[in-house]
Amino acid sequence: EIVMTQSPATLSVSPGETATLSCRVSKSVSGNLAWYQQKPGQAPRLLIYGASTRATGIPARFTGSGSGTEFTLTIRSLQSEDFAVYYCQQHDNWPPEFTFGQGTKLEIK
Amino acid sequence: QLQLQESGPGLVKPSQTLSLTCSVSYAAITSGDFYWSWIRQPPGMGLEWIGYIYYSGSTFYNPSLESRLTMSVDTSKNHFSLRLGSVTAADTAVYYCARSGTYKKNFFDSWGQGTLVTVSS
Numbered sequence: 001e002i003v004m005t006q007s008p009a010t011l012s013v014s015p016g017e018t019a020t021l022s023c024r025v026s027k028s029v030s031g032n033l034a035w036y037q038q039k040p041g042q043a044p045r046l047l048i049y050g051a052s053t054r055a056t057g058i059p060a061r062f063t064g065s066g067s068g069t070e071f072t073l074t075i076r077s078l079q080s081e082d083f084a085v086y087y088c089q090q091h092d093n094w095p096p097e098f099t100f101g102q103g104t105k106l107e108i109k
Numbered sequence: 110q111l112q113l114q115e116s117g118p119g120l121v122k123p124s125q126t127l128s129l130t131c132s133v134s135y136a137a138i139t140s141g142d143f144y145w146s147w148i149r150q151p152p153g154m155g156l157e158w159i160g161y162i163y164y165s166g167s168t169f170y171n172p173s174l175e176s177r178l179t180m181s182v183d184t185s186k187n188h189f190s191l192r193l194g195s196v197t198a199a200d201t202a203v204y205y206c207a208r209s210g211t212y213k214k215n216f217f218d219s220w221g222q223g224t225l226v227t228v229s230s
Contacts, residue, residue, distance in 0.1 A: 034216035043205055043220035044156065055218065087156060089216060095169050096215040098146070098158035 002026055004088055006101035012109040013078055021073040021104045023088035028068045032092035035064055035073045038103075039084045048073065049091065075106070083108050111136040113206050113221035121200075121228050127193040131206030131221060138187045139164040144209050146217065147180070147191045149202040157202075161209065162189050196228045 003026040013019045023033065031051040036044035046055040048064035051071060061082075063074045075082055088101040117129035131145070138145065147159040160170035162180040170178050174193065182189040193200060203225050207217040 032213055036217070043207075043223050044217070045220070046216060046218050049214075049216045049218075091209075091213065091216040094212050094215070096144075096161070096209070098148075098161075098171075098209075098215070100156040100158070102155050 002029070002090055002093070002097055002099055004090060004099055004101035006086075006088055006104045008104060009102070010105045010107060012107050014109045015078050015080060017078055019075045019078055019082075019106055021075075021086055021106070023066075023071040023073070023101050025069045025071070025090055029090040029092035031067045032090060033064075033066065033071045034089045034091055035062075036087045036089065036100075037082075037084050038087065039081075044087060047086075078106075080108075082106065111208065111219045113208065113219060115204060115206050115221045115224040117224060117226070119225060119227060121196055121226060122230050123197055123228055124195055127191070127196050127200060127226055127228070129191045129204055129206075129224065129226070130188050131190070132186075132188045134187075136208075138182065138189065139184050142211060144211070144215070145182070145189045146207050146209055148205045148207055148217070148220075149200075150205070150223075151199075151202045159191065159193075159204075198228050200226070201228045202226060 005024045035048040038044040052064045061076045112134040144161040146161040177194045179192040203223040205223045206221045208219045209215045
């Protein structure tokens with residue numbers, strides 16, 4: 001079983017600043033990692049797939065990077081609507097083993 | 110624009126069967142490029158994948174739920190369904206249906222809004 005570990009659990013950042021979220025995977029998944037954003041009372045929304053490709057309609061301030069076992073989601077110029085919970089998910093193996101990280105809550109400082 | 114909509118009872122008694130349906134709009138469930146999943150989220154907790162089904166009826170379940178789980182697809186109605194038996198309070202969660210792609214593209218690009226199912230007598 002592939003284990004996804006996200007850090008930190010909670011991140012406090014001021015609007016306008018940059019947030020850096022991490023996701024570590026227990027085995028290499030090459031560049032096959034996705035990030036989702038979830039706001040209270042809403043379904044998750046795909047932000048990034050393939051480690052660095054933004055999904056349709058996702059602003060350029062969201063940047064994904066990394067490969068292998070270490071991945072990062074960077075959100076620049078934080079806006080009020082960016083404060084949410086973020087999850088990572090690997091999409092490398094087949095049949096798919098759909099496991100998510102435990103999430104990072106990005107809160108307003 | 111693809112839309113997914115979950116439907117079903119919001120309250121289920123312990124030991125009974127939870128049944129949900131996901132209706133797919135503006136896309137054919139018979140597209141061979143996609144798989145159709147159920148994912149749940151207990152209150153205040155993270156995401157747990159339950160299982161997926163392909164339009165042909167082939168399934169792949171989370172091993173931790175497999176013994177209680179049945180998924181089915183009705184291509185004529187463009188929907189797929191979930192049945193989870195012998196439920197307990199631990200099955201209380203928001204249940205989402207979602208679409209994922211095939212090999213190396215198995216991330217979830219579309220989600221339903223979710224439906225809260227409470228297991229209680």
